[in-house]
Each structure stands twice: as C-alpha cells, then as structure tokens.
Amino acid sequence: MRQSAARKTIGQALADLRAEFPDADIKESKVRFLEAEGLVEPERTPSGYRKYSTRDMERLRYIIRMQREHYLPLKVIKEHLDAMDRGLEAPLEGGSPTVPRVVLADGSPGAEAFRAERSDVRISRRELVKTAGITEELLEQLEAYGLVHTRTGSKHYDADAVVIAKAAGELAAFGLEPRHLRAFRTAADREVGLVEQVVAPIRRSREEGARGRADQAIEELAALSVRLHAALVKDGLRSVR
C-alpha cells in the first residue's frame, strides 16, 4: 500500500504539504510555478512526470516557511537555497562572521540539518561559550548531563553542540536548567534506538546500494521523527494555551 515515502508524484507531494501547512491552500500550480522559478528541480520519469525526492520536499517546506514566517520574496529564498546547495547555509541575518552559523534556525522540522554532513565545524570550548551566549557554568552542566559533548576523540565541538548549547541557554533564561532537559536527551536516545532498529537490517543486506538506502532511510526517519515530535508538542500545547 504505502510505498517507500521517498519519491513522490506531484499529487503526493501536494498532499504532504497540505498536511503540514493546512491553512495555506497550496496548489499544484504553485508547486509547478516554483519549479519554473528555479527553486526546485524534481527529477522526471521517462514520461515526464515529476518525482519529488525527500530533498525536494525539504526545499518546498523551506520555501513555504520562509514565505509565511519571514515574508521573503522568492528570489531571496532562491538565493538562500542556492547558498545552502553549495556548501554551508546562510539564512537568517548575519552574525559574527568568524563563527559558522548553524542551520536549524527556527522551529523548522529541520530536515536540512540532517544533510549537513559536509559542515565539518570544529569549535573550541571558548568559541562555543561565546557563540552560544552561555556561561561556562551552564556548559559544564550541559556536559555533565550528556547534552553537549566534544567530538569523540577530539577536544572540539561541532555544529550540533552549538545548536544545543544555544537552545539550552535560551531555555535557561526561562528558568529551565540542564537537569530539566535530561528528558530531552532520553527521548532523543530512544528515537535514535528506533532508527537503529529499522536501519540495521537494511544495512546488513548484502544487496548493492544497501549503504545508500540505509543513509536515505536514516534521513527520512530523522525528518519524520522530528516532524512527529513537533506536531505532538504543538498538539499538547493546545491544552496549555
């Protein structure tokens, strides 16, 4: 019934977008228009049907988010996407130029984050404290709770560490301390475990391309996890409002 969620026809792609942005009334014509403008380039079947990959879907979601949340014109969004294509990302607002910026810039189900394997960011402890805008003390606690860590076998931190530290810093401003955040770590670990469970058999298969399919699966699972999580939190918060 449900195929590998990977390469969607325009209709399926549209259904996905509508599910994620239910109040936006996105039409086929819009998705095609975005292609005409050079913002997405889905592959085509031999007969000419569009096929949207996970990456294409990420781009579409990014476009819609940027339009809605930041009112950016398409040509600016295109520049961002192009910039993200060749190397690192650049989106929202320039900061200190010395420090690499981190993607997961807003509440996006941050799929693009999972692609950024290329960003071999290496940051010293001092830089981390500075760019994340946190105190030494907070960093120590974050490390104690296993939320932030140096790369295995290194004394340096990576891009994830920056995002985590930054978020933790802002949460601290609300009175949430690292010990409150332990649950996040646990939840994340559990999800990673789930992903492992799914991927292990794929990876073990002796078929050709098993490795690639495993990586693809990891990406999709990660994106889905984050999306599911975000929706559940949002749903749960309805009761708080």
Added chain:
Amino acid sequence: MRQSAARKTIGQALADLRAEFPDADIKESKVRFLEAEGLVEPERTPSGYRKYSTRDMERLRYIIRMQREHYLPLKVIKEHLDAMDRGLEAPLEGGSPTVPRVVLADGSPGAEAFRAERSDVRISRRELVKTAGITEELLEQLEAYGLVHTRTGSKHYDADAVVIAKAAGELAAFGLEPRHLRAFRTAADREVGLVEQVVAPIRRSREEGARGRADQAIEELAALSVRLHAALVKDGLRSVR
C-alpha cells in the same frame, strides 16, 4: 531656509532621507503614499502643508530599513510601528550580540506563524484517513495510544492530527508501529509539562499583558523544545551513520 531641525517640510524630509539612503531613490510620492497607508501621520500647518517631526523621520527611516533589510511588506511594518507605539520594542532591529534572538518568536510575524496553524481545521474521520493516506486500522491504533485524538468535545480532527497521522503512516512503512511511537507521546507530554511549569507563574501574575506574555513564552518555548530535540536526535544519529 534655515529652520528648527525638528519639523521638516516634505522637501526637507526627503532631502534627509536621500542623504541617509542615497541608493534608494525615494520620491515625494512614496512618502505621501506611506502616509496614505497609515504608516506616518505628520502634522499639518493650517494651510495643509505636512510637517515631519523627529519621530516621523524615525518612522520613515525604520520603514525604509525594514523594506531593504528584511523585505517586509508595508502592512507588517505598520504592525511593528503600531506595536512600538504601544510601548513594545522594535521586533527586528539589530539584536544585541550577547542575547541571541529566538527566531520563531520575532514579533508579530513569528507569532502569526505559530498561531496561524491554529486555524480551525475540522476534519472528519474519513477525511483524515484519506488525506493522511493511512488505514482505518492504523488510525485506531494511533488513537488507542493517544497519538491522535478528536478535538475535545467534538467528533472532528484538527490540523495536528493530520500531520501526526501522516508521519505515523510513513513511519509505518518502515515497520514502526504505533506502539513504537508511544515514547514520542511520552516525550511530548513531558515537554508540555515543562512549558506549563514555566508559564503558570507568568500567567498568574496580575500584571497587565500577562496573558500576552504567557502566550509569547509558550511560542518561544515550543520553538526551543523542537529545536533542541531535533539537534539531539541529529547528534545521536551521528553514531548510527
């Protein structure tokens, strides 16, 4: 020719703006247009000539900066100006380097983003199954595990339900069943609890604007939670790859 610098005629105002934004080619017609749109309200002399105060000039400069730097549409800029009139801070003005800004919460646009999705989507069970592309059976399980539910006191589902159901459907394609997803629910609940903890005291305060500040806090916390979670998952997955 020489006047008190305070209240400029439109010609003098224009000269000022052109000096500050030499490459913007601002015309009288534009300044008048901005007034017609309610973004500035210069006083008038008895004969009807416009007189721009220092404050009016600041507003004009702000408008031009926002257009150039953030591509904001006039109606959004107007909202910002109105908000600033009622004592709030300039939403998108250059942030202090020490305190990082939360993107999702950057003033009315961000607020709208989260609020917008509370649109009153009402979907029947049949529609949910169809748009999420899942089976009846899966939906039953999702409900049994508390992942998807109708709105309290209603027989209909909302936008969150669609996103959740869809994600669950795609995860099911990977062999992950609702029972595997229970942990997501638990994690989300824990985060909601945390948010509640932070927000409750804000809300209880009898100060003016407490309600608004509480909502603002919820949005920020939600964004931070999702961000933190995503980064932790991504970080955790590094070991799987």
Added chain:
DNA sequence: CGTGAACCTCAACTAGCGGTTGAAGGTTGT
C-alpha cells in the same frame, strides 16, 4: 504685488510578483 518654487489633492495608471485557470492532450493503475 508678482512670480516661481514648493506644496496640496485626487484619480488614473503601472510594473512586478506570485500565482491561477483552462484548453488540449499524454500516462498509469485496476
């Protein structure tokens, strides 16, 4: 007092953006 620059209003016009629509036709799944 006259004249010209600077100002006024109001209506009509416009360019560009971000799509939408419809017609005519090809492809695919059951």
Added chain:
DNA sequence: ACAACCTTCAACCGCTAGTTGAGGTTCACG
C-alpha cells in the same frame, strides 16, 4: 477501457507599492 492523474503553454488575475499628471494653493523673495 476508463478514470484518475499527469503534462505543457498561454492567457489571465489580484495585490502591493508605488508613479504620474492635471489642476489648484501657499510660500518666500525681489
């Protein structure tokens, strides 16, 4: 076989952010 789904292409649309011009008033200076 036939519906559901997909394709292209050109024409059309509504909105934003102004611009332009006609016709008239006010101000500053000689």
